[in-house]
Amino acid sequence: MIRSLSNLRWVTFYRHLSSSDAMASYQFNDKPVLVVVGATGAGKSKLALELGQVLNGEIVSADSMQVYKGLDIVTNKVTKEEQESCPHHLIGFLSPLQEYTVVDFQKQARDVINDIHSRSKLPIVCGGTSYYIESILWEYLTSNASTTDDESLLKSKPEANNIRQDLEAMSSSELYEMLEKNDPVRASRLHPCDRRKVMRSVEIFLQSGVKHSDLLLSQAGERRYGGPLLFRNICFLWVQCDENVLHERVNKRVDKMLAAGLLTELQDFHKEYNKNRLNKDGPPEYEHGIFQSIGFKEFHKYLTEDLSTDDKEKYLNDSIEKMKVSTWQYAKYQMKWLRKRLVNREDTANVYPVDSTNPSDWNEVVYYPSLKILRDAIEWDTFVDGITAESPIFRENLVENAKDIEPIPKTSDKFDNTPRNKRTCNLCGGKVFLTDGEWDVHKKSRRHKRSTASRKRQLTNTCNILSNYEDTLKKQAKMPDDT
Structure with a gap:
């Protein structure tokens, strides 16, 4: 099945950086950083924008789909007006057909944060792509020319495209069987139906000869979730919401996208970028780049098949329902990651919850409490122009009288920590x-x-x-x- 297997005897050698080497590539930083997180639809972008406007901040987007040009509705990009009211970085700068990895993002995002700090402004990291956030803030994904990560392994040989095409033609059960044979440790940690992750692990092994489980162990060292937090003066705000309310918001969000022109955007993008790609041999592939965006796979039949009027209506309704289900599943995944990998990781900072369940109470329960948290949790000193702990914005009565919010204790998490x-x-x-x-x-x-x-x-x-x-x-x- 896999082409050129006889030629895959070469192995990419790699070594894990010592602590001193890793620190040399990116120094620990005492300047302030704000990170605003939350599930899709909770309101994290709204909060980041409002705080950026009053705290001399600039927003660093941590969204793997928003880096691409186009599909503004599908990827829920902030509007031009919002970007003008507070500078945003790493949004809409890549061609949809350009390959972009977490390593690329890590380097660019850290450069952006350094630039923001150099201009005495506050970097506000905001986004829903968990591994993008991790890559910026923690040391264990730090890479340079002497280290190899899974992304660089995937791009290291021209045979890569042929291997990927062959893997895409395989069924999920065939892929999992191959992973069990070549990397049983990694297979034991993945669900057989998690096709994207299974294929990625198989791909890494076939291209490099390195087991993905060994690579991940090398990156993490002895720590369960990797190395130390690089920013000492940091605060996390987690915009939370009642799950039933959030589920309803997710569904309404899809409806708003449709009203804003979602179908036209998908059809135009399909004609310009996706149609020729699907005309090539092999099954449709929605596992890489912007084509992973929730919406493409769900609307595949509606966009690609010549349907009668009745069938088209049926497929449209099915696609809309699938998009709502996929978006909700992703929101639940985000909440799970935040509980497991942010609140309960070994080396992290305090994570403060703010509740956006009732939008009419936003200022009282989200905005003003967030300002009060930031006033006390961050050491402002003279790092940010015009902002100190004694600044007028922090001394307004509404901030002074805002509800006191304690950080989420690690013991409050209920994620599955069993063997x-x-x-x-x-x-x-x-x-x-x-x-x-x-x-x-x-x-x-x-x-x-x-x-x-x-x-x-x-x-x-x-x-x-x-x-x-x-x-x-x-x-x-x-x-x-x-x-």
């Missing part, structure tokens, strides 16, 4: 569980209990049938021969 021990429940259709915690929860679930009871009834019925058959055979054996 990884992959299991498959054949009673429930082959459902896969990666941790002891997931398995324990599943065993107590209504579905598993129903499936177990059903299987017991089936086995009981089978045993009764076999027992009756056995009795019949015994009776027949005792009957006199008619002959």
Whole structure:
């Protein structure tokens, strides 16, 4: 299946940087940095913009889709007016067909932060791409010419495109089987249906001869989630929201996108960038670059197939529903990451929650409390022009009287920290569980209990049938021969 496997005997050698080498590539920084995070639809961009306007700040976007030109509606870019009211960086500067990696982003984002600091302004990192945020703030992804990461491995040989095309033509089960054979440790940490991550790990191994699990272990060293936080004077604001309210917001957000011209934007972009790409041999690929944006894969049939009027309406409604489901799933993933990888990582700063559930109370429960938090949590000194802890913006009565908010304690998190021990429940259709915690929860679930009871009834019925058959055979054996 994979072309040129006989030529894949070359291996890319790499070594993990010592602590001193890593620090030499990017020094620890005492200048202030604000990070605003939250799930899609929670209101993090709104808060970052408002704070940037009053704190002499500039926003560094940490969104892997917003780096590309076009698709402003799909990727939910801030408007030109908003960008003019507060400078934004790393938005809409790449061609949609250009390859861009987390390593590229890391270097550019850190350069941008250094530039903002050099002009005595406040960098405000805001975005929903978790690994982009990690790459800026923590040391373990730091790279230079003497280290290799998964991104550089993927670009190191011209055979890469051929390998990727062949992998894309494989089924998810075939990819997972290949990963289990070549990197069982990594396979044990991934769900068989997580096609993107499985394919990435297989691709790294085939191109470099390096197991992805070994590479990740080298990057992380002895720390569970990598190296130290690079910025000492930092504050995290997590814009939270009641999940039911957030789910409703996500659905309404998709509806607003449709009203703003989502379909026209998708159709125009498809004609300009995507149509020729899909005309090439092989299945449609929505795993790389801007084509990963939620909306493309969901609207694939609607955009590509010649449908009758009735069918087109049906596919449109199906696509809209799929987009809402995908967006909500992504929002839940973001919340899980924030609990697990931000609040509870070994080396982090305080994470302060602000609740955006009720938009009418935004100023009272989000904006003013955020200013009060920043006044006390950041050492302003003379780092930012015109801003100190005694600045008028911090001494307004509404800020002084704002609700006191404590940082989220690590013990408050309920993420699954149980050992990884992959299991498959054949009673429930082959459902896969990666941790002891997931398995324990599943065993107590209504579905598993129903499936177990059903299987017991089936086995009981089978045993009764076999027992009756056995009795019949015994009776027949005792009957006199008619002959």
